[in-house]
Amino acid sequence: MSAKVQVQTTINNEPVEFLCEPRQSLLECLRDVVGLTGTKEGCGDGNCGSCTVKLGDRIVTSCLVLGVEANGESITTVEGLAHGNTLHPLQKAFLEHAALQCGICTPGFLIAADALLQKHPQPTEEQTRFWLANNLCRCTGYDKIIRAVQAAATEITTTKSNGAAQ
Amino acid sequence: MSTTYNVIGTRPVRHDGADKVTGRALYGADLQLARMIQGAILRSPHAHARILRIDTSKAEALPGVYAVVTAADFPPAPADKIVDFGEGDTPLSSLRGNILASGKVLYSGHAVAAVAAVNAHVAAEAAALIEVDYEPLPCVLTAPEAMAPGAPILHEEFANGNVADQIRYEMGDLAAGFAQATLIVERELDTATVHQGYIEPQNATAFWSSDGRIHIWCSTQGSFVARDATAAVLDVPVSQVKVTPMEIGGGFGGKINVYLEPVAALLSKKAGRPVKLVMSRRDVFTGTGPTPGSRVRVKIGVNDAGKITAAQSWLAYEAGAYPGAMVVPGAMTVFACYDIENVLIEGFDVVVNKPSTAAYRAPGAPNSALATETVLDEIAEKLGIDPLELRLRNAAKEGTRRADGPRYKRIGCVEVLEAMKASPHYNAPLPGPHCGRGVAIGFWFNAGLPSSATLSVNADGTVNLIEGSTDIGGSRTSLSMQAAEVLGLRAEDIHPTVVDTDSVGYTGVTGGSRTTFSTGLAVHDAAQMVVEQMKARAARLWAVEAVEFANGVFSANGQSLTFAELAAQLGSTGGPVSCSATVNPKGVGGSIAGLIIDVKVDPETGKTDVLRVTSVQDAGKAIHPAYVEGQMQGGTAQGIGWALNEEYFMDNSGDMRNGSYLDYRMPTALDLPMIETVIVEVPNPGHPFGVRGVGEANIVPPLAACANAIYRATGKRLNRVPMNPATILGL
Ligand code: FES
Ligand code: FES
Numbered sequence: 001m002s003a004k005v006q007v008q009t010t011i012n013n014e015p016v017e018f019l020c021e022p023r024q025s026l027l028e029c030l031r032d033v034v035g036l037t038g039t040k041e042g043c044g045d046g047n048c049g050s051c052t053v054k055l056g057d058r059i060v061t062s063c064l065v066l067g068v069e070a071n072g073e074s075i076t077t078v079e080g081l082a083h084g085n086t087l088h089p090l091q092k093a094f095l096e097h098a099a100l101q102c103g104i105c106t107p108g109f110l111i112a113a114d115a116l117l118q119k120h121p122q123p124t125e126e127q128t129r130f131w132l133a134n135n136l137c138r139c140t141g142y143d144k145i146i147r148a149v150q151a152a153a154t155e156i157t158t159t160k161s162n163g164a165a166q
Numbered sequence: 167m168s169t170t171y172n173v174i175g176t177r178p179v180r181h182d183g184a185d186k187v188t189g190r191a192l193y194g195a196d197l198q199l200a201r202m203i204q205g206a207i208l209r210s211p212h213a214h215a216r217i218l219r220i221d222t223s224k225a226e227a228l229p230g231v232y233a234v235v236t237a238a239d240f241p242p243a244p245a246d247k248i249v250d251f252g253e254g255d256t257p258l259s260s261l262r263g264n265i266l267a268s269g270k271v272l273y274s275g276h277a278v279a280a281v282a283a284v285n286a287h288v289a290a291e292a293a294a295l296i297e298v299d300y301e302p303l304p305c306v307l308t309a310p311e312a313m314a315p316g317a318p319i320l321h322e323e324f325a326n327g328n329v330a331d332q333i334r335y336e337m338g339d340l341a342a343g344f345a346q347a348t349l350i351v352e353r354e355l356d357t358a359t360v361h362q363g364y365i366e367p368q369n370a371t372a373f374w375s376s377d378g379r380i381h382i383w384c385s386t387q388g389s390f391v392a393r394d395a396t397a398a399v400l401d402v403p404v405s406q407v408k409v410t411p412m413e414i415g416g417g418f419g420g421k422i423n424v425y426l427e428p429v430a431a432l433l434s435k436k437a438g439r440p441v442k443l444v445m446s447r448r449d450v451f452t453g454t455g456p457t458p459g460s461r462v463r464v465k466i467g468v469n470d471a472g473k474i475t476a477a478q479s480w481l482a483y484e485a486g487a488y489p490g491a492m493v494v495p496g497a498m499t500v501f502a503c504y505d506i507e508n509v510l511i512e513g514f515d516v517v518v519n520k521p522s523t524a525a526y527r528a529p530g531a532p533n534s535a536l537a538t539e540t541v542l543d544e545i546a547e548k549l550g551i552d553p554l555e556l557r558l559r560n561a562a563k564e565g566t567r568r569a570d571g572p573r574y575k576r577i578g579c580v581e582v583l584e585a586m587k588a589s590p591h592y593n594a595p596l597p598g599p600h601c602g603r604g605v606a607i608g609f610w611f612n613a614g615l616p617s618s619a620t621l622s623v624n625a626d627g628t629v630n631l632i633e634g635s636t637d638i639g640g641s642r643t644s645l646s647m648q649a650a651e652v653l654g655l656r657a658e659d660i661h662p663t664v665v666d667t668d669s670v671g672y673t674g675v676t677g678g679s680r681t682t683f684s685t686g687l688a689v690h691d692a693a694q695m696v697v698e699q700m701k702a703r704a705a706r707l708w709a710v711e712a713v714e715f716a717n718g719v720f721s722a723n724g725q726s727l728t729f730a731e732l733a734a735q736l737g738s739t740g741g742p743v744s745c746s747a748t749v750n751p752k753g754v755g756g757s758i759a760g761l762i763i764d765v766k767v768d769p770e771t772g773k774t775d776v777l778r779v780t781s782v783q784d785a786g787k788a789i790h791p792a793y794v795e796g797q798m799q800g801g802t803a804q805g806i807g808w809a810l811n812e813e814y815f816m817d818n819s820g821d822m823r824n825g826s827y828l829d830y831r832m833p834t835a836l837d838l839p840m841i842e843t844v845i846v847e848v849p850n851p852g853h854p855f856g857v858r859g860v861g862e863a864n865i866v867p868p869l870a871a872c873a874n875a876i877y878r879a880t881g882k883r884l885n886r887v888p889m890n891p892a893t894i895l896g897l
Contacts, residue, residue, distance in 0.1 A: 023287065037196035038189015040415070042365040043447040047827035050365055078189035091187040095179045098792035101639035101800065103186035104193060104366040104415025125840075133836040136827060138363045138416050139639060140796055141803030142835040 012080025020067040029067035049135030052108040078107035099148035101139035178657040194369035194385035194412040206289035210271035213305035213519040213820025224295040230284040233436035237268035249398040272487035275452025282433040305519035309482035330489030331515035335569040343476025343508025347467025358813030366415020372430035373440040388675030410666040419525030451825040455524025464537035476508040486522040496530030502609035509569040528862035539606035539870030578784030578848035602878025608866020612859035613678025617685035618671025622744035627730025634673030640793040652693035654718025679859030695745035753852015759783040759863035772891030786850040786858030805868025
């Protein structure tokens with residue numbers, strides 16, 4: 001066992017300090033050290049996307065990032081998507097479109113899709129499929145996930161333009 | 167005659183939805199307990215070897231290590247003990263043997279020892295310090311090789327070498343049937359070993375308490391089966407084990423068997439602490455049960471009218487290290503969609519040096535349907551008949567007898583074929599050159615098995631539902647909807663909870679497409695009891711003999727109370743109402759599924775692009791159509807991955823060379839188009855709402871449908887799945 005390192009971060013808009021071993025991944029730190037188990041581990045080697053979180057302004061597979069690399073960074077996990085008890089439009093769309101079956105891939109898809117919609121507010125089906133190709137889902141065949149993301153995109157842009165018009 | 171429902175057929179938001187989109191839902195690996203430590207498993211690098219010596223002393227001496235176990239830590243039991251926990255008789259030695267090897271290792275990835283330590287990193291370091299001396303033995307990796315004379319033998323005690331079991335189904339007069347045929351086509355097709363690919367790796371946490379009780383928290387399709395198997399492996403009474411099912415991240419049949427639960431329990435007993443074991447992705451590929459690779463021959467004869475006169479099949483399935491290759495369902499389903507008089511089916515369950523296989527969505531059926539449905543495609547082409555029309559001329563109907571014995575009750579084969587024929591997809595032109603359209607159909611039995619449920623009425627007019635079926639894909643909701651329908655409530659008035667094995671009556675696995683059917687029946691029956699008891703309360707209140715109940719309102723003599731109004735008065739009319747039902751239903755209804763698929767094959771690279779897909783399935787009655795569509799889309803996507811790309815790529819030494827998601831390469835969002843669905847509803851007379859179960863039949867047609875589409879695109883009839891670029895280009 002090696003000496004632990006202190007890491008200072010902002011997680012879901014709150015300052016969080018934790019101690020971790022240099023070999024611990026960010027995923028492990030989030031789940032086992034900080035206790036945020038909403039981010040899931042499906043493979044541990046960057047190939048399933050279920051551990052996707054936002055680190056700074058990009059999305060990463062947190063199993064491939066070391067906890068110590070997050071020092072000074074701001075992180076968003078699935079636990080930080082909703083505003084209090086109000087679900088994010090993506091979360092609502094996933095429920096309304098039955099875009100999850102077992103739900104283990106859902107946190108990763110939500111974070112990845114949120115980043116997609118920030119970059120492309122009205123993505124085409126092709127853009128959506130390309131962006132989400134790093135997130136594996138074995139239950140749904142993706143159909144309802146793609147539809148949910150597109151519905152959320154429409155919902156967000158309509159709400160925004162209504163807001164702007166008023 | 168069609169029944170109108172208030173709740174059934176609608177699409178409410180699932181009850182566990184908010185927890186699952188916010189990250190609050192607790193899956194097995196999310197569990198944290200006070201004083202909990204973590205474990206690691208040491209696995210065999212050899213596909214076949216004798217274990218000469220295991221020395222755990224260095225691992226035990228590593229600081230931070232609490233316990234090390236091997237097969238020697240299983241309590242002594244008679245060598246020939248047989249156990250049966252509802253899945254058929256299994257020798258205890260093979261059940262234990264797959265969990266921790268003793269004597270020999272039989273596949274690369276076979277668990278040999280386990281360590282529990284202060285954290286998973288230290289446990290992994292310690293596992294690497296365990297010394298095992300092996301005497302490597304020659305290995306055998308495919309069924310045809312394992313059946314050949316002189317093949318290396320896995321289990322010396324078996325009477326027939328590596329053939330663990332043989333079956334034979336015979337009906338009519340095969341020779342006479344083939345003599346009537348004017349066209350006979352025979353083909354032999356191989357399929358590779360593939361994995362269910364659930365995204366959540368197996369995990370189990372156990373605490374063996376000082377009072378002797380063992381508490382297990384795990385990701386399982388069946389908490390009672392996990393309990394019973396763990397008890398059998400550890401040779402303790404079932405009442406000594408309590409299983410709390412955590413949320414489950416996919417299973418598809420692969421999370422019925424136990425791998426980690428007994429090991430975590432043994433480690434916990436030694437360490438005196440709760441022990442958590444979580445598999446790595448490579449462990450999942452190499453140490454759990456994939457579905458069998460196979461070789462299947464099918465020979466079919468038809469007359470000029472396109473009527474099948476005889477059909478014959480020979481099937482050899484790779485069981486992996488221990489018997490149980492699902493060749494029986496493969497053989498039972500090979501001609502299950504058709505009405506054929508003269509049939510001979512022979513099946514062989516063959517052990518090979520690969521992981522011991524497990525169920526995977528309609529286990530055994532996709533392998534055999536591949537052969538039948540491609541042979542029929544060839545026959546349709548040669549006769550110049552539309553491939554759906556050929557199937558319609560031979561479709562199984564009510565009263566059709568299968569070669570393995572049973573006659574069908576009402577079955578939706580014709581309806582599914584008609585729906586395929588009428589679909590917009592089937593009537594649309596293909597988009598251009600190098601494109602092809604394939605069709606295929608498939609059958610799956612669906613299962614019954616026991617289920618239990620309890621309903622308790624709350625004073626505010628809602629109802630708590632306690633059940634034991636682990637919820638893999640929305641079953642809390644499909645069950646709540648059935649309760650709501652009977653009680654005249656809304657789906658959201660029912661609060662479902664999946665509980666541990668101490669807290670509900672026996673409930674079989676979430677598998678065999680049975681949960682909405684069987685647990686649904688338990689819920690339905692309990693709800694009817696609630697209605698009867700509530701009627702009695704209303705009768706007492708109104709001092710009348712008979713009370714009517716319809717659409718959520720109790721009434722008699724012009725007086726009426728809604729369900730909620732009466733629920734508020736239960737306290738003053740005799741106390742709370744709660745009712746339980748346990749069922750063991752017999753009226754299972756089989757399901758037929760069909761697939762239409764358009765592909766484009768690049769003649770230079772051999773890469774197949776999927777252009778359009780339509781999945782058609784007889785649901786009996788779709789309780790929650792969105793989740794029925796989800797099952798159809800999911801099964802179709804898995805079937806396409808199986809058909810086009812997935813396989814265990816083993817080297818000659820039996821080592822899996824693609825044991826990661828990167829290299830195993832399941833379909834991504836970019837590999838698939840939208841998956842159109844057509845739900846056919848031919849009600850199952852054995853269920854009050856007509857439910858058949860929809861989880862599995864949808865994976866049966868894709869292998870053959872893809873093969874047929876590739877043929878139409880390339881003119882090549884391939885004899886091997888996966889039909890990847892190398893196979894297509896003949897490399
Ligand atoms: S767990 Fe990080 S990508 Fe799979
Ligand atoms: S919903 Fe199960 S993996 Fe996506």
